[in-house]
Amino acid sequence: MLQYIIRASGETDYLNMYPEEFADFTLEQETSFINKNCCNQNEMMIACFVNGKVAGNCQISFRTRMKDRHRASVAIAILQEYWNLGIGTKMFEEMIQIAEKRDGVRQIELDFIEGNTRARRLYEKMGFRITGIKPDAIRLKDGTFVNEYMMLKRL
Numbered sequence: 687m688l689q690y691i692i693r694a695s696g697e698t699d700y701l702n703m704y705p706e707e708f709a710d711f712t713l714e715q716e717t718s719f720i721n722k723n724c725c726n727q728n729e730m731m732i733a734c735f736v737n738g739k740v741a742g743n744c745q746i747s748f749r750t751r752m753k754d755r756h757r758a759s760v761a762i763a764i765l766q767e768y769w770n771l772g773i774g775t776k777m778f779e780e781m782i783q784i785a786e787k788r789d790g791v792r793q794i795e796l797d798f799i800e801g802n803t804r805a806r807r808l809y810e811k812m813g814f815r816i817t818g819i820k821p822d823a824i825r826l827k828d829g830t831f832v833n834e835y836m837m838l839k840r841l
């Protein structure tokens with residue numbers, strides 16, 4: 687997973703971290719991260735494997751407070767080699783089903799970085815609509831500031 691996310695983060699500016707930010711992650715920290723995200727009622731990760739190697743992953747997290755437990759959030763990444771094969775669509779279908787089965791969940795939320803037209807296309811196809819904008823949310827290495835958009839799908 688660590689090798690995969692380092693590679694995925696280097697292939698696009700549309701993920702939230704640069705590859706070098708994972709450099710200090712030990713195998714133990716990664717194991718504990720995976721355990722937290724796989725063995726927890728409120729967080730779930732799905733990984734996609736091609737020939738035994740991770741090709742992509744997605745995560746769904748459920749809020750748990752009385753005032754916000756109707757909300758879920760999702761995130762996704764796939765290695766460039768496997769873009770446009772429908773993997774993202776399949777992963778979203780799974781995450782939406784998971785959210786629909788959970789009692790009381792009314793909406794799924796996500797963010798995407800301005801310019802990520804492929805992601806936006808996928809999210810709109812899956813029924814998400816833009817609800818807001820966070821100006822200058824992301825600062826790239828070259829100093830450029832980029833907006834982030836918030837999206838929501840009602841269940």
Ligand SMILES: CC(C)(COP(=O)(O)OP(=O)(O)OC[C@H]1O[C@@H](n2cnc3c(N)ncnc32)[C@H](O)[C@@H]1OP(=O)(O)O)[C@@H](O)C(=O)NCCC(=O)NCCS
Nearest residue numbers: 700762763764769770771772773774775798803804805807
């Ligand atoms: C965004 C991402 C998850 C999409 O996954 P995917 O497996 O490529 O998605 P799919 O193949 O299911 O669907 C991609 C859709 O985008 C469309 N598309 C492809 N290139 C496009 C482009 N340049 N502009 C707009 N739409 C585009 C495809 O036609 C397809 O739509 P369709 O099913 O209606 O034909 C993947 O590209 C990725 O991981 N990108 C890098 C990381 C990232 O951006 N993650 C999301 C952060 S918010």
